[in-house]
Amino acid sequence: MARPDDRAPDQLRPVRIQRGWLDHAEGSVLVEFGRTRVLCAASVQDSVPRWRRDSGLGWVTAEYAMLPRATNTRNDRESIKGRVGGRTHEISRLIGRSVRACLDFKALGENTVQLDCDVLQADGGTRTAAITGAYVALADAVSWMRERKMLRGNPLVTSVSAVSVGVVAGEARLDLCYEEDSAAGTDMNVVCTGDGRFVEVQGTAEGAPFDRAELDALLDLAAGGCAELTRLQDAALGKEKQAP
């Protein structure tokens, strides 16, 4: 079984990172991994949650959601259902943890950045696209804060990016689209820092359990994918740096 878009097993889908997609947000990115399209907005607040006050430390938090018709079949809105589902909770927490891994909260000062990752269209890999885009939106929000002298140093210790990997038709593949994700025996999401270390490794046997050799192959593939995404993030952020 070839990949639906004829990619090599270790090839990412076309990735597009549009900065400044929103006029109001302090940082915003429309990130695309193939047909997956996530709008990431970073909102800055010059205060921290109650439990963090007078600590001298900042905070970053994230919320993930999907528009009802992001998917092939329409899903009911969680606002109408009156409760946030387990999957939404889980991914929001993952994004928050991942992005916090690249931060020096002391340098951030007592400020909060709220990251909103809204999936406008879903075709697999929405959480990894969200993390990858959220980092860029965060970087822009940090620049915005720097210009307003809200920081005590550089809070961005490193960058983070994320990618999915999986075993489909017996082959380890990078950056699964929805069709591949549904057929995958093992499915793994990996979050790496810009210097190639791991922040999160979440592997799940959807069908048969996997052995150590498969796990090792998937980790190799993911590390390569994250390294490529790091280059794309740098390029997206670099363009503007050169502009002024």
Added chain:
Amino acid sequence: MARPDDRAPDQLRPVRIQRGWLDHAEGSVLVEFGRTRVLCAASVQDSVPRWRRDSGLGWVTAEYAMLPRATNTRNDRESIKGRVGGRTHEISRLIGRSVRACLDFKALGENTVQLDCDVLQADGGTRTAAITGAYVALADAVSWMRERKMLRGNPLVTSVSAVSVGVVAGEARLDLCYEEDSAAGTDMNVVCTGDGRFVEVQGTAEGAPFDRAELDALLDLAAGGCAELTRLQDAALGKEKQAP
């Protein structure tokens, strides 16, 4: 006080209607009224709600929502709060009533079209942009159904569009942006059919009550604005008709 973007009092903001913005939805439109940007998705279902079954009639319903950072200051998500606010409810109901006014439910057959209007960015007039865009998304969904022979005739009796008008600094103005909306003494939303009749007229005195002369002036302005929007809807829909 001049208009923030130097428009004439009876001039719309630049309107942009992009069809087919989503790959999965049966109809979808990204509609922009200046900086206001609303994603309208139409989802087709070949059944009707329980209370409508075996009536031979179709149904159309709508939901409106705003992304948390659509606005200048971030708003908490209604899914997290666990309840849909009064304003959201009110606008969802308005969109639904407005779009239903242009439909022949017998011709639609026992099918449902669900319209989702999600505000990606807000700068005044989100509900009127939503109605104007939702009609175009609905028209595309109807074409999709026609190709699949799901219809019993032409369900689109007419089109609908909507615009806001208001009295700002003593002057009746068309299509208020957020800054003007906040300063308006009287604020009115008007929904018209393509042949110039009224579907909804909702006028509110934000400051001083208004008299009949002001009301008449606003209605004239709105009727003109809706006629122009009808032309833009037709143009947007016409382009593709010529394509194949």
Added chain:
Amino acid sequence: MARPDDRAPDQLRPVRIQRGWLDHAEGSVLVEFGRTRVLCAASVQDSVPRWRRDSGLGWVTAEYAMLPRATNTRNDRESIKGRVGGRTHEISRLIGRSVRACLDFKALGENTVQLDCDVLQADGGTRTAAITGAYVALADAVSWMRERKMLRGNPLVTSVSAVSVGVVAGEARLDLCYEEDSAAGTDMNVVCTGDGRFVEVQGTAEGAPFDRAELDALLDLAAGGCAELTRLQDAALGKEKQAP
């Protein structure tokens, strides 16, 4: 088709305004428009919501609800369902906006009046009866506050009343009962001040869209109805003034 109770097209139903129906509330009115019966209670608090503090300004807010068996067929309680419906939200907001239009918040001082409008029996026009009654309950609460020297002037700049109008069987009619409301092609709720200006105009095409001539006829009818309701409010409030 004659009116169910043989009224002239421009005739109100019998209106009854009983003040002081409750012993605890600072102002209370049982208002009846024919068989529609709404209990309006005004509760005074010597503080304002957090966002209004230290502004020197007061606040008035309103909540509307229906008892489960106010209607022909029983409706489930919103408390049991755990959420307030869109219609309830919409009408609560309308009442609040309408009553606030007659107020000078500076004269009210940093006090809040909460208006509760509970429909004990419904036969069409519950929101217009609620607004009409709520004004009288508010006036009594203002008198109560005046006696306790809580005010900085006269907060009641004008009065407000409200009435429904609609086109039934091709005829423009005033103050529709439920049977007429269900049959109406166009349905409009109009809120006026005591001096005949408009506070809210909400017209909806239930069936066919309406043209400007119909709209004008309905507005004329509504203005006349509100003027009559203003006289009835004055009479209700006047009676007691003469008593002592």
Added chain:
Amino acid sequence: MARPDDRAPDQLRPVRIQRGWLDHAEGSVLVEFGRTRVLCAASVQDSVPRWRRDSGLGWVTAEYAMLPRATNTRNDRESIKGRVGGRTHEISRLIGRSVRACLDFKALGENTVQLDCDVLQADGGTRTAAITGAYVALADAVSWMRERKMLRGNPLVTSVSAVSVGVVAGEARLDLCYEEDSAAGTDMNVVCTGDGRFVEVQGTAEGAPFDRAELDALLDLAAGGCAELTRLQDAALGKEKQAP
């Protein structure tokens, strides 16, 4: 400490039972115990809940609620809070159990009567007034069903009424008003059938625990009060019986 309204310790407050207070409900009563005023509506449905189907048996259920300004100080609405409080739940369940005690469900057939008891004004004893009024509304709903030949016999085996008793200032007193209820050391609600047997006995030591002698005195007092309420219910129902 004398009673606030100079009643004898074993004397009820003035009780008023107005039947047919609502036009739509199959049975309705406005019941007053002094200043306590409860609107009881009985709604008939010709079906039973799912768990009761095909049993040949009917069902009766009850819901209790208070309007926000029934009390001296305004209470927030449970619909707005999004949850029904413990006290409301508890009293709804008590009313349901009490009224079901006087019924032969086989004679009722597979019909449901829903009793809504809404407290319009509260001055102590709202749950006992609600039970006493609900029985009368139920009796009227049963007559309504009898006329429509929906019954298989007489479902009303007996009647029920309820009253509160308590020890105030060392004295056992009947039918406490709010002021007395707040001061009571022991507080008991008793529900009796028309033939003087007990359906519910709920005694609570608000202050010091009570001994058997006190308990016995309170039970005697309550039995007498319920007997008087039974006479008042009969009188209220009797009036109409003679009419036709």
Added chain:
Amino acid sequence: MARPDDRAPDQLRPVRIQRGWLDHAEGSVLVEFGRTRVLCAASVQDSVPRWRRDSGLGWVTAEYAMLPRATNTRNDRESIKGRVGGRTHEISRLIGRSVRACLDFKALGENTVQLDCDVLQADGGTRTAAITGAYVALADAVSWMRERKMLRGNPLVTSVSAVSVGVVAGEARLDLCYEEDSAAGTDMNVVCTGDGRFVEVQGTAEGAPFDRAELDALLDLAAGGCAELTRLQDAALGKEKQAP
């Protein structure tokens, strides 16, 4: 019909009170009435709810809940349903009132004890077991506070215990198991202090109403049962006192 476990009508089931079942809680008890098994945890907080502040008085509150498979057939979790049911509310309030009856809040000082009673297995009498166990957990929490010098005296004026009684097959019986409870015509829960006075008496006619003679017989039985439970509580608390 003999009792399912061949007990005498006035005999308790085997009662077991294990103190210190939890390592973290300031007081904890696993209490068993036959197969009914309730885990009672007492949590101490050195503050009081807002409405109680600066009163010099402490507070005790309780929450009751059941694990989903405590019962014969699994019940859905109230957390998943998103609302606490009426029965749970009612029993939580009963436990709180009962335990507060044995307290001197002045001696407790401005501290709060939260009692959590979680039913691990249910076989009738869960609320009475909960009250009986909660008292012992509270006593241990009080000892814990005494050692830390948080008290202003002895807050435990007396003890409380509770038992159910009912009429089954025409016979008054003590401490009903689930099978008997389901078959009981009259069902009563009685809470007594250690010196034999009543704190709560809640009797309900499940089938036929009961007369005064039955009520008296049940009260006698309950008083005896509570006296026995008081002895068992004392023994449980005494053992450890002697140990060190």
Added chain:
Amino acid sequence: MARPDDRAPDQLRPVRIQRGWLDHAEGSVLVEFGRTRVLCAASVQDSVPRWRRDSGLGWVTAEYAMLPRATNTRNDRESIKGRVGGRTHEISRLIGRSVRACLDFKALGENTVQLDCDVLQADGGTRTAAITGAYVALADAVSWMRERKMLRGNPLVTSVSAVSVGVVAGEARLDLCYEEDSAAGTDMNVVCTGDGRFVEVQGTAEGAPFDRAELDALLDLAAGGCAELTRLQDAALGKEKQAP
């Protein structure tokens, strides 16, 4: 920094698996990992959820929850808060996925097993203890079904167990207690089948990101821990097998 209980880095805490702890459930286990104590109940239903009907396949689902005083400081109940938190959702989903990995749903037939894992006391590793115990409860429920001839074969293809590993004070350690978990730089939960393959690998950098060498060391440690837990599960289940 030595381990709080002087264990070797690759040593489990004392593990205790008590089967049949509940009388009603078809399978039940009280599992202890040191002071962590989780009650696992398996409930059998002879039907499947709607979306699974007529597939010939069974289903297994899980819910995780914590008693309020399982932890050092009391947590509010999720039932009272009215919503299930993200952590609870996440762990419930993890348990469900893990246990489903050992099942042949065809052999299970159209039956559902609901697993309830309630944490009675928490000292780190509650989710891994829950998975380990849930498997044993499931195995007992499967035996129960086998005796009743509800199965079409052996649904238990393998067993599952789970353990946490982490880097504390620079040392890779197995089965962290709460004190170690709080201090861990990297924290990983690993679920293995009885034959040593992986079902879930969830690693999170709590502090600094981790490199591949650390990841490898943790995976080795976890694999060894799961193998030991598999032996303990077998022993617990084996005892009874020999009995009859």
